[in-house]
Amino acid sequence: MQSGRSAGSAPVVAIVGATGAVGVELIRCLEERRFPLSELRLYASARSAGRTLPFRGEPLPVRELGEDSFRGVDVALFSAGGGTSRRFAPLAVQQGAVVVDNSSAFRMDPGVPLVVPEINPEAVRGHRGIIANPNCSTIIAITPLWPVHRANPVRRMIVATYQAASGAGAAAMEELRESTRAYLEGRPYENRVLPHPYAFNLFCHNTKIDPETGYNEEETKVVRETHKIFGDDSIRIAATCVRVPVLRAHSIAINFECERPITPGQVREIMQTAPGVKLVDDPERNYFPMPKDASGHDPILVGRIRRDISDPSGRSIALFVAGDQLLKGAALNAVQIAELL
Ligand code: A2P
Numbered sequence: 001m002q003s004g005r006s007a008g009s010a011p012v013v014a015i016v017g018a019t020g021a022v023g024v025e026l027i028r029c030l031e032e033r034r035f036p037l038s039e040l041r042l043y044a045s046a047r048s049a050g051r052t053l054p055f056r057g058e059p060l061p062v063r064e065l066g067e068d069s070f071r072g073v074d075v076a077l078f079s080a081g082g083g084t085s086r087r088f089a090p091l092a093v094q095q096g097a098v099v100v101d102n103s104s105a106f107r108m109d110p111g112v113p114l115v116v117p118e119i120n121p122e123a124v125r126g127h128r129g130i131i132a133n134p135n136c137s138t139i140i141a142i143t144p145l146w147p148v149h150r151a152n153p154v155r156r157m158i159v160a161t162y163q164a165a166s167g168a169g170a171a172a173m174e175e176l177r178e179s180t181r182a183y184l185e186g187r188p189y190e191n192r193v194l195p196h197p198y199a200f201n202l203f204c205h206n207t208k209i210d211p212e213t214g215y216n217e218e219e220t221k222v223v224r225e226t227h228k229i230f231g232d233d234s235i236r237i238a239a240t241c242v243r244v245p246v247l248r249a250h251s252i253a254i255n256f257e258c259e260r261p262i263t264p265g266q267v268r269e270i271m272q273t274a275p276g277v278k279l280v281d282d283p284e285r286n287y288f289p290m291p292k293d294a295s296g297h298d299p300i301l302v303g304r305i306r307r308d309i310s311d312p313s314g315r316s317i318a319l320f321v322a323g324d325q326l327l328k329g330a331a332l333n334a335v336q337i338a339e340l341l
Contacts, residue, residue: 010038017080018042021170025331070095093129107132117336136329138225156236156257166248205241249291261314289322
C-alpha cells in the first residue's frame with residue numbers, strides 16, 4: 001500500500017498516543033534523529049485535547065483522535081493501546097497512511113511484518129499498510145542474540161526478565177514514584193494501576209495467565225515474536241517475566257544453547273560490532289549492564305557473558321542485558337522502522 005505523498009517530498013507524520021510514556025519519546029526520537037518530515041500531528045484522547053507538547057522548539061497542539069484524523073498523513077505511529085490500534089489503524093490505512101503500531105494488536109497477523117531493523121529490515125517491504133513494533137522484552141532480548149544466531153544458530157533460550165514500570169505506561173511510572181514516596185514516609189498507599197504494591201516489591205508480569213500453559217501473555221509474546229522475527233519456529237524458548245520497581249529500563253537474564261560449541265570470548269567479539277548493542281562487561285570492577293545506565297540511551301547493554309556451566313557440551317552461554325524500554329523497546333524501534341519506509 002503506497003501513501004498519497006508525491007515522490008521526494010517529506011512525509012506528514014502523526015503520533016497516536018502522543019501524551020503517553022512512549023508517545024513523548026516518539027516525539028523526542030523524531031527530533032533527535034532529525035527525521036525528515038513536513039508536518040507532525042499529535043493525537044491523544046479527549047482528555048488531552050488542548051494541551052501542547054514541544055517539538056523542534058515549538059509548542060504543538062494535541063488533538064483528539066477521530067475517524068478523519070489521518071487525511072493527508074503519510075506515516076502514523078500508534079502507541080495508545082491495542083483497542084485504539086484495532087479501531088483506528090485500519091482507518092489510517094484506508095486514508096493512505098502507513099501505520100507503525102506499537103501495540104500487540106497485529107503482531108502475530110501473518111500479513112503484518114514484525115520488525116526489528118537490526119534483524120529483519122527486509123520484512124518491511126511486504127507490508128500492506130501496517131507494520132508491527134515487537135514487544136519490548138522481545139526486542140531487548142533478541143537484538144543482541146541475532147548476530148550470534150547468524151554465526152551459530154541458537155537452538156534453545158531461557159529468559160528471565162526484570163521489567164520496568166514504563167512498560168505499563170505513564171500512570172504506572174507515577175504509581176511507582178508515588179508509592180515509593182508513601183512507603184518511605186510511612187503513609188498508606190492503595191495501588192490503582194498495577195495489581196500489587198510496587199514499592200520495594202516485585203511480582204509476576206501483570207498480564208493474564210493462560211490456565212493451560214501457566215505462562216502469562218508477556219512470556220508467550222517473547223516466544224512467539226522471537227519465532228516470527230528470527231523466521232525460525234524450531235527454537236525452544238521459555239520465559240519468566242517479572243515486574244521490578246525500576247522506572248524505565250528492562251533487564252533480562254538470558255541462557256542460550258547454540259547448535260555448535262561456543263565460547264564467551266566468541267560472544268564478546270560478536271557483541272563488539274553487533275548493531276544496536278554496547279558491551280558492558282567488566283568482571284574486575286563487577287560492572288555489568290544496569291537499568292540505571294541503560295535509561296535514556298539507545299544501545300542495549302550486554303555483559304556477564306560466561307559459559308552456562310549447566311551444559312557440559314560447551315554449546316551454552318549465560319549473559320545479562322539491559323535496554324531502555326521506552327527507546328529501543330518501543331519509540332526508537334518504531335522510528336527506525338519509519339526510517340526504513
Ligand atoms: P491521554 O493522555 O489523553 O489519555 P500510556 O501508555 O503512557 O498510558 O499512554 C497512553 C496514550 O494513549 C496516551 O497518550 C493516551 O492519551 C492515549 N489514549 C488512550 N486511550 C485513547 C483513545 N481512546 N483515543 C486516543 N488516544 C488514547
